[in-house]
Each structure stands twice: as C-alpha cells, then as structure tokens.
Amino acid sequence: MNRLFNAVERDVFKDILRLRRDVRGNKFTQQPVPDDVIEQLIDAAMLAPSVGYSQPWQLVVIKSQAVKQKVYQSFCQKSKQEKELFPPDKQEQYQKFKLEGIIESPINIAVFYQRPDAPILGQTAMKETGKYSVVCAIQNMWLMARALNVGMGWVSILDPQVVKNAVNAPENSELIGYLCIGYVDEFLEQPELKTAGWQQQKSRQQTVFNDSF
C-alpha cells in the first residue's frame, strides 16, 4: 500500500518550503557541519528526478581554503562587472548587499552536469532537460538543508571556468550551481531582495494563466 500524507504532514512540508532562504556570508556561523549532515544533503540530491533516469549530477564537496579562495576571487571580479550594468542608484544599493558566503560557510558544494556521450531518453527534443535534472537535485538539497536547520546559499556571480579549473573538472562537466552551506544565526523571515525593495513580489495575475496567455 502506498504511503499517504495527511494535513499535519503537509503543513510540515509547507513550513519547509516557506522558510527556506538563500543564506549569505553575514548569517553563517563557524559551527562545524558534521559529515552526517552532508550525507543527508547528498542523499536528498540523489532522490531527485532525472530525465531518462540519467542521474547526470556530479557533486564536489569543498573544504579546501585554496579552492574557496579561487572561487571567491572570481566572485569579486564578476560582481564588480555586474554592478556596472545597473543604473547609479541601483549600483549603490548593489554594493551594500552581501551576495555570497564562500569563505564564511564551512562547506561549499560545486554541482556539475555531466554531458552524456549517448542519447538520453527524454532529452533529445529538449536538450536542456539534463541540466534541469541537476537543478532539481539542488532544490532537493536546499529544502533538506532547511529541514536540517542548516543554511544554504546559491552563488551564481562566478566565472564557471574558474570553478571548473579549481576542482579539476573534466571537459564534459558543466557548472550548474555553487552552494555555500553552514549553520546560521538566523533565517530571515523574507527574501533579502524583497525586503530591500530590489524587486517587487509578482502577482498571480502576472504569473498564472488558464489554457492560454
């Protein structure tokens, strides 16, 4: 018989969804993250759906300060470049944001997509679905982290090639996400960029349609 979930259990899951946050360096504490916690995050990733059961994910668990420093230097360069793309008033606001926690978090995980060398069922008409499977694994980890009362942040202001080089990734591996993981002093009530007024929350009217746009 299949396991059925009840309303109380659903409310637990809704809390996990609602209280998950993108955590940055100003929230991480130095409390060590036990290997057992990392294992539970990896288990969650491995339970993700994958197109054609291809499981195209590769996870590099990073504790090395040398690797972290290389990645952090790439962040510094890329965030400087990104800032310039915004109008002056936004640039000032951008500068005040803490946008990563590469050094502050005890654990980083670089998540790669391994390009296939043969056709994958379900991936031939929409080639990007392999990468999407890896993203599903990351989202599983993010929610599992919150269930473990552990913070996670996704850093995308990076040159993927720098990260690839830093961990000796093979040619056919593509960086999907770079994750910072650690205990936190608090989980914010709301997304930081929402509170700061950087972007407004979208309405249902803007995002949900019936049968046609």
Place this chain on the structure above:
Amino acid sequence: MNRLFNAVERDVFKDILRLRRDVRGNKFTQQPVPDDVIEQLIDAAMLAPSVGYSQPWQLVVIKSQAVKQKVYQSFCQKSKQEKELFPPDKQEQYQKFKLEGIIESPINIAVFYQRPDAPILGQTAMKETGKYSVVCAIQNMWLMARALNVGMGWVSILDPQVVKNAVNAPENSELIGYLCIGYVDEFLEQPELKTAGWQQQKSRQQTVFNDSF
C-alpha cells in the same frame, strides 16, 4: 525565533523525497483534481528561490482538450523520432514504455521562463540561472504534489514551439517543462526506468568528489 525542524518532521520530508515519482498515463485515474489542490501546487511554485528575486516563471494551467491534443500530437511525432536514435534492442523496449499522460491526466501545466528585458542580479555571469529558478519552482510543485497524494509527470519529448503556439505564449517566453497532474491508482516503489533496467543507478563514487575530481 526561527522555526526549527525536528527528526520526526525531517522523516516526513524524507518520505516525500523518496516516494515522489514521475507518473505517466497508465497510472492516472479520472478522479477530478479540485481547484484547491491546483492552488496549493501554485503556492509551492511561488515559494521557489529565484535569481535576483526575479520570479521569472509563468504557469499555464491547461484543461482544454484542444490544447492537450495539440501537445499530444507533438509527443507522438517527437517520441517516434527519439526512438530511432537508440539501438534496435533498446528501440523495442522504448516502444513498450508509457512516457506521458497528457490526455489521461485531468490537469496539465505548461511552465515557461519569461526572459528579462533588463539585467538581473546574479544572472549576468551565468545566464541560464533564470531558467534554473523555474526548474526549482517545478521541483517544489512535484514534491508538493506527492505531499497531496497527487501524481505528477514531466513530459520533455515535445517540440517546445508547438506548446508555445498551443497556449499563445509570447515570443520572450520559453518552455521549461510540461507537467501532467492527477490522482493515481498507485505510486510505484521505484523509478520505472530503473526497474526496467534501462539505466543503472549510479554510485556515490561516480557522483561525489572531495575538493577535486
């Protein structure tokens, strides 16, 4: 004070992760899906992380038989093409799989990515992160569906342009996933393609690395 989750609550979430399945047309029942269930799935999507708080998702809830038929025709064409890419013995196995539930499921949801018309914080160095935000929303829905004891399947054997035309999607909207949703007679214990031996389960050794490949 932050909400902390305990071991019992984590076990509920682990069950949701472990028991989520990709559901196809041979499992869906005709039991109607209440609007309230659809709302809870949409709520879950809206709680996903998004790069720069851009919320770039667009969800088209489809009940129209005319739309479903157009999408189903695209599946038939694309799966015929895909099958030809495999060796003869695999082709025979491919033919036996039920790979979608477009018509059998009461609700379809086409999920799009709305390309931005201005720079997005966190998306300028890695352009695909906007699409990845939409995938996170889909994975939230998938897990929420399982928590609601509702089945969901992701169909990727489709021509995205056919789906765009069928729902009058604007030029700057890109199809990320096409979802089939409904009650089921059972959730399988294991992924179907694993049970069928189409692909083997990968080991930790193949997928997890420390500091370097």
